[in-house]
Amino acid sequence: xxxxxxxxxxxxGSATGELxxxxxxREFTNETLDAMEDSAVVExxxxxxxxxxxxxxxxxxxKGGDIGRLCVCGTVNDLLMxxxxxxxxxxxxxxxxxxxxxLLKRVVHSMAQTAKEAGVKIVAGDTKVVNGSGELxxxxxxxxxxxxxxxxxxxxxxxxxxxxxxxxxxxxxxxILSERMCIDTDICSDNAPLVDIVKNLLGSGVExxxxxxxxxxxxxxxxxxxxxxxxxxxxIDENRVPVTKKVxxxxxxxxLDPLYMGNEGKLVAIVKGSDANKALDIIKNSKYGENxxxxxxxxxxxTGRLIEVxxxxxxxxxxxxxxEGLPRIC
Amino acid sequence: xxxxxxxxxxxxGSATGELxxxxxxREFTNETLDAMEDSAVVExxxxxxxxxxxxxxxxxxxKGGDIGRLCVCGTVNDLLMxxxxxxxxxxxxxxxxxxxxxLLKRVVHSMAQTAKEAGVKIVAGDTKVVNGSGELxxxxxxxxxxxxxxxxxxxxxxxxxxxxxxxxxxxxxxxILSERMCIDTDICSDNAPLVDIVKNLLGSGVExxxxxxxxxxxxxxxxxxxxxxxxxxxxIDENRVPVTKKVxxxxxxxxLDPLYMGNEGKLVAIVKGSDANKALDIIKNSKYGENxxxxxxxxxxxTGRLIEVxxxxxxxxxxxxxxEGLPRIC
Numbered sequence: 244x245x246x247x248x249x250x251x252x253x254x255x256g257s258a259t260g261e262l263x264x265x266x267x268x269r270e271f272t273n274e275t276l277d278a279m280e281d282s283a284v285v286e287x288x289x290x291x292x293x294x295x296x297x298x299x300x301x302x303x304x305x306k307g308g309d310i311g312r313l314c315v316c317g318t319v320n321d322l323l324m325x326x327x328x329x330x331x332x333x334x335x336x337x338x339x340x341x342x343x344x345x346l347l348k349r350v351v352h353s354m355a356q357t358a359k360e361a362g363v364k365i366v367a368g369d370t371k372v373v374n375g376s377g378e379l380x381x382x383x384x385x386x387x388x389x390x391x392x393x394x395x396x397x398x399x400x401x402x403x404x405x406x407x408x409x410x411x412x413x414x415x416x417x418x419i420l421s422e423r424m425c426i427d428t429d430i431c432s433d434n435a436p437l438v439d440i441v442k443n444l445l446g447s448g449v450e451x452x453x454x455x456x457x458x459x460x461x462x463x464x465x466x467x468x469x470x471x472x473x474x475x476x477x478x479i480d481e482n483r484v485p486v487t488k489k490v491x492x493x494x495x496x497x498x499l500d501p502l503y504m505g506n507e508g509k510l511v512a513i514v515k516g517s518d519a520n521k522a523l524d525i526i527k528n529s530k531y532g533e534n535x536x537x538x539x540x541x542x543x544x545x546t547g548r549l550i551e552v553x554x555x556x557x558x559x560x561x562x563x564x565x566x567e568g569l570p571r572i573c
Numbered sequence: 574x575x576x577x578x579x580x581x582x583x584x585x586g587s588a589t590g591e592l593x594x595x596x597x598x599r600e601f602t603n604e605t606l607d608a609m610e611d612s613a614v615v616e617x618x619x620x621x622x623x624x625x626x627x628x629x630x631x632x633x634x635x636k637g638g639d640i641g642r643l644c645v646c647g648t649v650n651d652l653l654m655x656x657x658x659x660x661x662x663x664x665x666x667x668x669x670x671x672x673x674x675x676l677l678k679r680v681v682h683s684m685a686q687t688a689k690e691a692g693v694k695i696v697a698g699d700t701k702v703v704n705g706s707g708e709l710x711x712x713x714x715x716x717x718x719x720x721x722x723x724x725x726x727x728x729x730x731x732x733x734x735x736x737x738x739x740x741x742x743x744x745x746x747x748x749i750l751s752e753r754m755c756i757d758t759d760i761c762s763d764n765a766p767l768v769d770i771v772k773n774l775l776g777s778g779v780e781x782x783x784x785x786x787x788x789x790x791x792x793x794x795x796x797x798x799x800x801x802x803x804x805x806x807x808x809i810d811e812n813r814v815p816v817t818k819k820v821x822x823x824x825x826x827x828x829l830d831p832l833y834m835g836n837e838g839k840l841v842a843i844v845k846g847s848d849a850n851k852a853l854d855i856i857k858n859s860k861y862g863e864n865x866x867x868x869x870x871x872x873x874x875x876t877g878r879l880i881e882v883x884x885x886x887x888x889x890x891x892x893x894x895x896x897e898g899l900p901r902i903c
Binding site: 250251253254255256257258259260278279280281282283284285286287288289290291292293294295296297298299320321322324325327331333334335336337366367368369370371372373375378380382384385386387388389396397398454455456458459460464468472505562563564565568569570571572573 | 580581583584585586587588589590608609610611612613614615616617618619620621622623624625626627628629650651652654655657661663664665666667696697698699700701702703705708710712714715716717718719726727728784785786788789790794798802835892893894895898899900901902
């Protein structure tokens, strides 16, 4: 019979200890975590970035990734979006009774591998067990260091800036949805840590004003929010937004708009207009950035508007995603 | 009809935005959080402490507290146990569909109040909605600053040290259990931030070697773990462990041992033997420390043993809690 999580794994006693020793510590082992203290003490820095995210994606494993890779990427990417160098993660596991221990082991292994790829250390963790039907939720929080001369923020977009996306839209959303609907496709999730893109961009001399990862709600939601935070009008060109034919076909079939489909390894960069081509080259030559494209510009001042220039030269104004988006995508 | 959480609240679109604006931001508002960036950038320090904890307590409200107060206290206390000054919290909410919005508002308000009491700022948050039966899970992660001359650690206990607890054992456990069993009692949870006790203790010149909060698994589990981490034998005196008559009666009725009952506002301090009385006085004169007691000592070197000296002068060796502890107590 397959080993499953039982309530005793969450009591704080010996069953919890065994779970931690046999699954988590084995994968995440490092000096700080192994000390098994109430909190981890690590070297700090002048300015720190902090973020948190909970991951509830269902199914927990999907083409191209899993909840473990996803949760590390999500937190690492949120730190990167402020120009921080991601350093330390904490993780909190909520395990529903009945969860497959084999699945948990695969997920934890995937977290460890992704943390290694992203150059971050998992320094603290916690595990709880709840009643339910075998699902797995993971919260990750992260700390990164921000150098004194770095100022990347949602409010920094300026008129004339170029808007660049780092790759194709909608792959993660389509991968999750096709798993759920049992549609046979080879679309893979894009879940990836964007360390290389951001490091190269910030080290290049390009004047980067804003970075944001494009997750729940999709590109249009992110750009509309950024337009409001910076009080600018953004225009984007429908034809320039990169979408693979597979995802476009999948979206067409289901009546979805790739502009509102979620990603987990893509960012939007708003950079000084005259640096646009240099920035694009840098992103294209970075890991996970090969399909980057300049898709629009910061066109003027306003209370925050997002305008898409359509194929025939028409315009449509875009809003954030309304409540109907795909739930539990991350 | 009562307002409930629906799946659309978790889509990342406008329904999510309304939830965040109307409930979370209203209570937690501060400059860093209000910036609504992917991560919060705050002033750092030379050494930082990091910790995380997920809270799944059921019921979410109980005599003397609620999951909101609990989650702030738990994380603040974990930071304090390394001698850190707690500074910043992140919080991740996992809301099950059907959760009462009125309950969520009360919990969020309680978090904001407790954060204020503990002197910490909530700087980043995340919300997800999942299927289920209206339950609420909260993950909190925290960052605190540790001064260069502070070295509080589980491995630091020395032979001759005194073992002090900051108050009565078992109140939280008894409060949760009586709610679940619909037993009418006025036992209140002890959930509290231990900022004052730790600040006063560390500022007093007392040589503090180890601090640990006594949560899941209870005092015996915590002491057994500390004995193993420091490779020492601890002895405690059964008669000196403070337990109220109400909790002792409650435990007796249900066949529970207060040494293994969970708390959420108590710590164990291991201090230099000659400083024991001074440390006790300081704790007794600090907020939430009035019932502190010296309960034992670090008696010798070993691979880690915990020995209780019983009423009649006998001895029993104690182990960590076995798997049968009360689940979902925090």
